[in-house]
Amino acid sequence: MAVSLERTRVDLGGLMRVLGEHLYSSPSVAVRELVQNAHDSIERRRIEDPEGWASAERCIRVECDPERGRISIEDSGAGLTREEIVEYLATVGTGYTRRLRDASADAGLIGYFGLGFLTAFVVAERTEVWTCSYQDAAQAFLFHSKNGQQYGVEAAEARPVGTRVTLELRERFRELSQAHVLGSLVRRYCGFLRYPVWIHEEHVNQHPPPWRDTQLTNPIRRKRALLELAERFGIAFEPLCAIEVDGEACKGVIWIHAGSTYGTSDHRDVHVFIRGMLIGDEDRELLPSWAGFASAVIESEALHPTASREALQKDGVYEQVKAELREALIEGLGRIAEQEAATWRRVLLRHNEALLGSALSDSRLFDLLAEEVTLPTSHGDLRVKHILEKSQGKLHVSQTESGGFEELLFRALGVPVVHGIRFAALPFCKAYTDRVRGRLVLLGTGKGDSELFQRVELADAERRKLEQWFGREDVAVTPCRFAPKELPFVLVPDREVQLKRRIESDRADARISSAVLGLARQFTAQVGSRPSLKLYVNCDCPAIERLLDATPERAERGVRLLAPLVSLLSETGEETRLFDVETALRDFCAALCETLEA
CATH class of the missing domain: 1.20.120.790 (Heat shock protein 90, C-terminal domain)
Incomplete structure (x- = not known):
């Protein structure tokens, strides 16, 4: 009996609803996705039409109209022909950016999956795209759709090369058209983009991050810029000091929190930007588990986002970034201890208990911290050398509560007893007597x-x-x-x-x-x-x-x-x-x- 091959049928309405409403955690990411598309359109023009790109304004403008419940994103990018509108804009999962990236391996492009435009249909009652391609600057088109399942394309009045996307927001999403809401989202997601982003008259990414600022050659100014960036992102945990990250897979800054922590405190947060666009701020696993006193902002061209672009794929590059952040933090702590004595004392004072645990995770940290951290004892917090002096070379450790x-x-x-039930105290004592000196008495x-x-x-x-x-x-x-x-x-x-x-x-x-x-x-x-x-x-x-x-x-x-x-x-x-x-x-x-x- 012959086997017949049939085409799989797709419930377009159901698919659009699932992809549009459930792929992303928040409707606000529509702003990010549309700005990202605008960025990639400018990049496309740079690659395919370098002369036109050089003479164009090369920026992204975001505007809002709260009275009418509208937002718009306009770029001076490559624009779209009628055929490209049908093939890429109106076809789910097909993105020109992906084809261009695969063909040119250009690191400047952000998008890949061809799904970001779907977010427009989640938040908008009506979506309009006014576009003019550099390939035919005399012809402009208007794409319009209400639900993404049906659309219209028609000739439009002449306009400059580029694209303008306008969203008439649904009632429950009209808040996005408020200037302070939209401005906050654009500043959050787009602060590191390489092309200028304007929201009305505000240039939101005027200053590049320090690791991309070629003018920051003075070490003192560079250090100050890193600390200012940490202050900008460290809303919950202000920075005490900053450590630059200069790896192959990522660049950025790690900062040590000014607020005190305990051994079990975990206040890690990592803001991850991929080619200038924020992906998320909850990838705490990129920092070592012992670094609950640290946060980071990093930018990478190598990390791979998931389809929603709100999380990272846990692949080999992810592990490489973890390793680079770990090395940067360990080496940075060593430099602070060696070159910034006053800052180092403040780090020890605020994070002594957490550093006890971190000393057990890496031999370099142990060597750095063994004689610096204090242990909780019946005589108060003491360094190991002072305990040994008072106890004839022994570390007496109690494994019970006080008393x-x-x-x-x-x-x-008159002999101090280490409270071994406190965080990392007993393992640290064991490590110290094994590696350095003294005898452990349990x-x-x-x-x-x-x-x-x-x-x-x-x-x-x-x-x-x-x-x-x-x-x-x-x-x-x-x-x-x-x-x-x-x-x-x-x-x-x-x-x-x-x-x-x-x-x-x-x-x-x-x-x-x-x-x-x-x-x-x-x-x-x-x-x-x-x-x-x-x-x-x-x-x-x-x-x-x-x-x-x-x-x-x-x-x-x-x-x-x-x-x-x-x-x-x-x-x-x-x-x-x-x-x-x-x-x-x-x-x-x-x-x-x-x-x-x-």
Whole structure:
């Protein structure tokens, strides 16, 4: 049986509605698309009619009439013949710009897909195109349509070579004909176009971006121009300093925010221009994930937009631009640190926590920041070198909230403890001790505790006394030596056991995904069954020494005084509370009164 080939039928009305109303996120992009078409028409004339292009005005004029609800965009470009109107203007998806670009590989052209003109039918009740081609300057035409599905073409009165598009806006889009609205859109989208763009009497792109300004040869003036551009775009986050981007795939500026950030703050925003036309300002992924304190404006001739021209294709060029921005930011931070000491101090002051995280992402950043950033400690924010000076070359890191045995013990010793639960603090300490110097002591772990508490072998009778006096259910009593000797004991939670119990609880099933929970339980399965609290009794403490040597009667009175101090000195929360504070105070007062009366 022979197979017949049939043509696919198209519901033109449905297709126009989908492409026109749903391809773009906002009807306001109609202004951008029509200005872009005007730009490409001038570029076409430059390529095909260089003499006419040289003598023409070579500009784009945008006008509005709010009373009649009209906007118009006029150019001095190549114009269209009647045949070109039918083939390109009235045919969806066929654009002359694409053919011209494919033929000439000219980087000055912006458009490609042949869909931008559809936006006119979304916002306009009636669309008119007055055009005269350089190929026949004596003949002009008028194209008009109400919905894009039907159109008319007729001869028109003579006019200069070029095109004028006029939109009679639908009622709900008449706001676009307001001068301040239209002006804001034109300035936003067209500020970097190479050809002059006028909205009434305002020249909106009079000044090229610094990387295209051949007059900006003075380094100081260039730096000032970059900062001014950053101020123009940094409405939400004003610039503290600016870094020029001079890559193969993109040019532009990155600026560091003047406002302070935290480690988890992510205020990245990137304005992307392709050949002078704004594509979008939400491509934050172009900046490194650790650079939540930075924003950028870039221009590229290599990036590829999607069909809507409101997003970028995530292709190899996209990755190249990401790499160039990363390199520019890292090298720029290095130059600021080396050449602008005052600015560098302000960067560190405002973004210290975020920079802690960034130091872990690149060895150059680590080398730059390792001795500059501060760590959150029990003594305030300190640089690593100051912590090491006060702790005999060790970085003591707590993995709990403030309080606990760490605060008690190290306050008495005058040693700062790093708050390891703060953003990037623990990983930074690990990296520093691995790459530079010092020894890492993780408090609350078996290995960390062994650094602090030197175990003591006591006679069985003395060990049993300590367990009888101070032991409780779920508390392991360990005789040892530690400083300061005036501290009789320290109650330490076993972090590994506590983690095991949390992971194995029923509530963990509801909070953690099964895959992650399974991996966590594989780890905690290695933790044996043991008490969750460790009471280290200081055998160097004179009170403990006297207690062990005392008669049973005197020892009992001493224990009644000391035992409540376990809770009072080591209070850290419900998990490590042996008995409540009220009970501890009551027992201590009662024991003291009995001692005084004896």
